[in-house]
Structure formats: structure tokens, C-alpha cells
Amino acid sequence: MEIIEQIKTNKLIDNPTEIQKICLHKLRESPLPNTKSEQWRLSNKLKFSNFLDYSVNEKDPKFDIPFPENSESNIRLIIGQNYQIKLIEENYSIQQLSEDELDKYIKEQISRFDQNENWSDLLNLSLSCTKNILGLKINGSKIPPIEIFSHASSNSLNAKTLVIFLEKNCDIELLQVNLGQENSSLSQSTFFCLEENCSVNHGVVSYGENRSNLLNSLNIIQHKNSEYNLGSLHFKFNFARFEISITQSTGNAKTNIKGMQITKKDEQISTYTKIDFNGPNGFLDQINKSLADDKSHAIFEGSIIVPKIAQKTDASQLSRNLLLSNDAQIDTKPQLEIIADDVKCKHGATISQLNEEELFYMRTRGITLPEASKLQLSSYFQEIISFIPVAKDRWDLLDKLLNEN
């Protein structure tokens, strides 16, 4: 873990920016997360250590986006490629945040960071050079769907940061795609701020290749009357963590989350979510699905925090899991922390295997066992995939998943 040594000895970055300095300073005392803490205790230490084994690569060689072709009706951006973004149309505008705006916003976030809880963001912002931070300010409606790509190249650790500031009454569909090449580590942190009356359909699709790692962190702040819908899918990583933190800053906002992680071989993929209701009348509907095969390990830990101020909160969190092998492991812990007394909150978890009676029924109709399993999996996947914007129309994710399972 050369990176950790470099953080300790202050030799990681030659000419750190102001933000990098702040983050490195926060990490210097204890550069690793506390592996006994709730957020990290289940993480495989060897795999996590493998994440940190690669040296930091600030360069970003051009890469081929696997599919599909870019379309004129979409806006496609790749973090790390130099853009001068200024799209001003009749109904909307998309512009890059100025350095000052970006600095101010990120510093504000960092000031609230806890070394352990936000370790992934602190590492990301320590490593992300200016070129690898994309900041956007978006307003208006009827905005074409946006696709934003991050990728890590082989034998290196790449850090990419995305900051999106949505102005009042804005309405967007955004698909974020995180790709890990063979033997690579990608650190991706995303910061989203939704002003009043904003509506976002956000998709996050992350998939790797052989022995690739991912630390993917998503920080959302929702202001009143905003609606944030997240559909996410993570698969094919040696080690991946998806950390979601959503704050409904004054309540009166809606959040819908449908996420899925698929693990095979000896992979470990985990999802951690923390939803903070910081005002009344908040709404959350969350479902997280895991599918674990072979000797893999899938983890879900969700926490919903409802303080006294968050009366009339209506929150639901469900973890549904499918174990496809006797050697696979699933850990799941949806949890509620409620202080307000006038709320409607529920949570639950199920772990099951492919339904044998469904399989038998299909087989008695001449459908072979592999085909029947595929049909069952497709129905399991469909609920999530149909919730991922842009991808559901243009990316053949279902076929990709079924052909790999």
C-alpha cells in the first residue's frame, strides 16, 4: 500500500491543490479507515489492500467506450478529457462550474466529512487532480439525456470526481457509467446538489473486467420539493464499494432508490446507504437487490435516520437477496434510527434461492433448466434495470447480464 505510506510521509502529490491539501491533512493522522467500524468491518482486507496497490495515474489515455455508439440526442461526457462545456439552449443551459464555485462547494462538503465515514471521498479528493474533476451547473428542462463516463486504466489507480449543481426547477436524466479495465482501481466520487423543485432520474452503472476494483461514492443533497430517483447496477469487480449518502436538507423531498449488485467467483461488492431526513414530510422508497454466486460475497448496509424534526416521514427500505451457490455469502442489514414520533417507516430483508417450484413449472412446459433460470433472473433484474434512465433504452444491460450469468 504505497499510497498510504506516501500520504503519511506527505509525498503523494507534488503540487497539491488547496482541496488536496485539506483532504491529505485530514487523512495524514490515520490514513486508513477503521476496519472495525460498522462501515468497514465486512470489507475484505486483502481485496481492499489490492485496491491501494496500484500507483496513481493522472493521465487518461483515450479509451473505447464499449457500447453503444454516441447518439446525437444524448450529451456524452468523459471525466478526464478536457472540455470547455457551455451549452446554452432555449430551454436549458449546461455550463462548467468555475474554479471558485467548485472550490467553494467541495470545501463546504469536506468541512462536514468524518475521517472514517467519508474516507472514500477524502481519498478521492486527495488524488483527483483538477483535470479529473468535472463540475457542472445545469438549469432548465427538456434537457437531452446526459451520459458521463469514468474509467480506470490497467495497472493504475484513477481518481475521478463529478460535481453537479442543479438549479431550481431543473429536470434531468443522467446516466453515470464507471468502467474498470483489467487490474485497475477506480475511485469515483460524485456530488449532487438538487435545488428546490428539481427532478433527477440518475442511473449508475459500474462494471469491471478481470481483477478491477472500485470505490464509488455518491453524495446527494436534496432541497425542498425535489425528487431524486436512483437506479444503480454494480457487477464484475474483484472489490467494489458503493457508498450512498443522501440528505433531504429540509425534508419535503422524495427519494426513490432501486439498486442491484451481482457477484461471482470470489468477488466482493457492497452497498452502503445513509439517508438523512433533516425536515418533515420526507419520502423514501428503497429496494436493494444482491445476487451472489460461486464463492462471492455481497453486502448491503442501509441506514435511515429520522430525527425529531423529521415528522411525517414516510420511508421504506427493503433488501432482497438471491444466493445462487452454497459457497456464496450475503450480509444485509437495513436499519432505522427514528426519534420523530409521527412517522411511517418500515424495513425488511429476504435471502432466498431461485424458486424451485417456478423452475419446475417452467420445465414442465419444455423450457430447459438453464433457460428457466435465465427467465427467472431476467425477472429479478428487470425491476432494477427498467429504473436506470438512458440505459434502459440504449444500453442492452439485461442481455449483458443474462449472458454473463
Place this chain on the structure above:
Amino acid sequence: MQSQMKESDPILEVENLFASTDNLPILKGVSLTVYPGEIHAIMGRNGCGKSTLSKIIAGHPSYNITNGDIKFSGENINSLEPEERAQSGIFLGFQYPIEIPGVSNLEFLRVSTNARRKFLNKEELDTFDFEELVKEKLELVKMDHAFLSRSVNQGFSGGEKKRNEILQMALLEPKIAILDETDSGLDIDALRIVASGIKKISNSQTGIILITHYQRLLDEIEPNYVHVMADGQIIKTGGSNLALELENKGYEWTDNFVKES
């Protein structure tokens, strides 16, 4: 009655079948032969092994055959997978048709039909051609086209599920159909629709086994043979009058029967 000479070969022969699940014996020597064009009814108390027999013929993986044979068109099928049995023409209509959320009924029916057509060396149907075929079969069970776009059996009423079973039977054109309590949970009108569908699908080349508790289905479809099962065995076989007698006298009447050889 079954030993009489027949003109054609039997479709199904169950010979002295013993089967168990989790080391618990369920079938204790069942023999049954079905020739083309015949309709058999199997009656008996709950838990006597009727449904188990149907599942074992269809190849349910939870049951082990410990003795005896199942022959289909003269071939022993004891070790065939359920899908191989279905493709070759064995159809099981479920007592409780399974709901499969997220899988569209149309796609399910198309994949099933094509699996059977492939076995019969018939051309597989694309979605367009299949829609034409299914439209015609929907008429048989008076089902609305809207059922096709819903998930398999999800949210269907009891009657709709049973009609969906008969629709599948119509599409798969089996050589033998085992219908496990297809009449349960049906009101009079639905029963007539289902019974009429079964009659239209069956012909002189198909065999039908109706598993039922009630005479009312047999009023609509008259069986050639009625078998009474108890404790994993067929204890009595007779003509359609046997069902009427059972209806009048109840299963207690059969308690003293010795297994007929």
C-alpha cells in the same frame, strides 16, 4: 377392464410405481395404462398420492422413484428431465399454477411452444407468427388478449389461472395431459369454459388423466375409466359410474376395498 385388447399401443404405462420424498414413501405400487383417445379420472381423499403421481410422471426433482417404471410411447422415461418429458408430449396442468412475476405470459408461452415445436421438428415461431397462433387458441378458453401482456399468472383469479393452463395445453398439443384438480376453485361458468376447452383440444390420439374430487367436472367430460386412490395405491378401477357411486357414498365406502389386481 384395462387388460382388454387395444388397437394401438399405449401412450402411458405406469408399472408398479413406488416413489418417495425425503425417505417418506408416497406411492406404493401404482399401475396405470392410458391408450390414445382415453380419458381417465383419478379420485381419492386429500393426501392419497394423486398429485404426487402427476408430479412424478412430469418429473418433479423432489421425488425419487424407488421401484417400477414409467413408460411414455413405449420408452422408459424414469430418468428423463421434466423439460424432456414436456417436449416429448407430457403436459401437467397444475392444481395451483405458479405465478412468475416479471416474466411476460406471452414470452413464456412462446418459449414453451417453440420448445415443443423444436422437438416435433416444426419451425419455431417468431413473436408475430406466435401472436397469430395464440389469438386462435385464446378463443378456446375465452381469454382476453390482455392476459398475454401480464406476468405469468400474476394477479390472475383462480379461474383465469386454470384457463391459462388449458391455453398452454392447447398450444403445446401434448400426447397426454394430466390435469390436477383443474376444476378446483372454478365457478359453474368457468368450469364449463375449461371443460369445453379440454374437449376441443383432446382427440383420438391424445390421452387425458383428470385428477378430481368432484363429479361436476366428470359431468362435463365423461371418463372411460375412474380410479380410486388410497394410501399411495389405486384400490379400485371402474367406469364412469364409479364416480357417481363415490359422489353418493363418499370415500368411506372405499375404505374396505382391497387393492384390485
